[in-house]
Amino acid sequence: MPSRDRKKIQEEREKRNRLAYIGTLAAGLVHEVRTPLNAIQLNAQLIEEDIEILEPKLREKFSRRINRVTNQISEVVKTLNEFLTFARPPRMDSVPTDLNHFLKEILEFSNPEFKDYGITIKSNLADDMYPVILDKGQFTHVMLNIFRNACEACKMSKKQNPWVCVSTFEEDRKIKIQVDDNGVGIQPGKENEIFELFYSTKEKGTGLGLGIVRRIIEEHGGTINAEDLPEAGARFNIILPKGKFLEFKDE
Ligand SMILES: Nc1ncnc2c1ncn2[C@@H]1O[C@H](COP(=O)(O)OP(=O)(O)O)[C@@H](O)[C@H]1O
Ligand SMILES: [Mg+2]
Incomplete structure (x- = not known):
């Protein structure tokens, strides 16, 4: 093996070790921080009950302040939980999956959220597709995050007829999932940056989702990229390898 390749493999290994170490530290920290936060949350709720004896004007004033505290704590807990998902050491439990069926189930499950935003769901699924090897739990998380972002982008754009469209395509040795929306679109030049941790353009965003x-x-051997759609909003392309065990089909 050329020494350049060896060096690259060594660097990759070091990077993985470093990430695993950071992951362990972060998971420990999150647990440490969550406990006192829960105690603060609980006490704020108790104060809310205690102030019921005050006259209405004062009660309202204190209640507003307590609400601000509890809302901020909820935000921190949300960020910590998302971070914990990220810090979790990767453990895949993958099975051959009928992707279209899997996507239909998630769309059904997300339906109330789309309805809340008044969003029409369109789908354009390829016929008779090869199975893909998926960790269904983790991949559900992927799709829900992308759909939630699409909903938020539609809500921000305030267009009359918001929609989200999910398509699947079968290519040579790959499967593609495409999610389009007619939301606000991606800021020019930010198509790669949006995948970085903590990048967010939302007031209450964590920047952890993407x-x-x-x-x-990537743990599934796939890739994702984003594009701005000038006539609509954003497009996310997910490329996954076809299930290897079926490759003999065309041989
Ligand atoms: N469908 C979309 N349309 C437009 N921008 C998007 C879309 N999805 C993601 N983004 C951009 O990517 C950023 C990062 O997304 P994400 O990592 O999920 O964090 P968050 O949703 O907390 O902001 C968002 O703040 C937004 O700027
Ligand atoms: Mg998000």
Whole structure:
């Protein structure tokens, strides 16, 4: 093996070890921080009950302040939970999966959220597709994150007829999932940056969603990229390898 390749493999291994170490540290830290936060949350709720004896004006004033505290704590807990998902050491439990059926189930499950936003779901699924090897739990997380982002982008754009469209394609040795929306679109030049951890353009965003999404897809041997659709909003392309065990089909 050329020494250049050896060096690259060594670097990859070191990077993985470093990430695993950071992951362990982060998971420990998250557990440590969550316990006192729960205690703060609980006490704030108790104060809310205690102030019921105050006169209405004061009660309302204190209640508003307590609400602000509890809302901020909820935000921190949400970020910590998302971070924990990211820090979790990768452990795949993959099975051959009928992708179209899997996507239909997730769309059904997400239906109330789309309805809340008044969003029409369109789908354009390829016929008779090769199975893909998926960790269904992790991949559900991927699709829900992408759909939630699409909903949020549609909500922000305030267009009359918001829609999200999910398509699947079968290519030579690959399967593609495409998710389009007619939301606000991606800022020019930010198509790669949006996958970085903590990148967010939302007031209450954590910027963790797409970082986790990309990592899970890469663990599946796939890739993801994003494009801005000038006539609509954003497009996300997920490319996955076809289930290897079926490759003999055309031989
Ligand atoms: N469908 C989309 N349309 C437009 N921008 C998007 C879309 N999905 C993601 N983004 C951009 O990518 C950023 C990062 O997304 P994400 O990692 O899920 O974090 P968050 O949703 O917490 O902001 C978002 O803040 C937004 O700027
Ligand atoms: Mg998100």
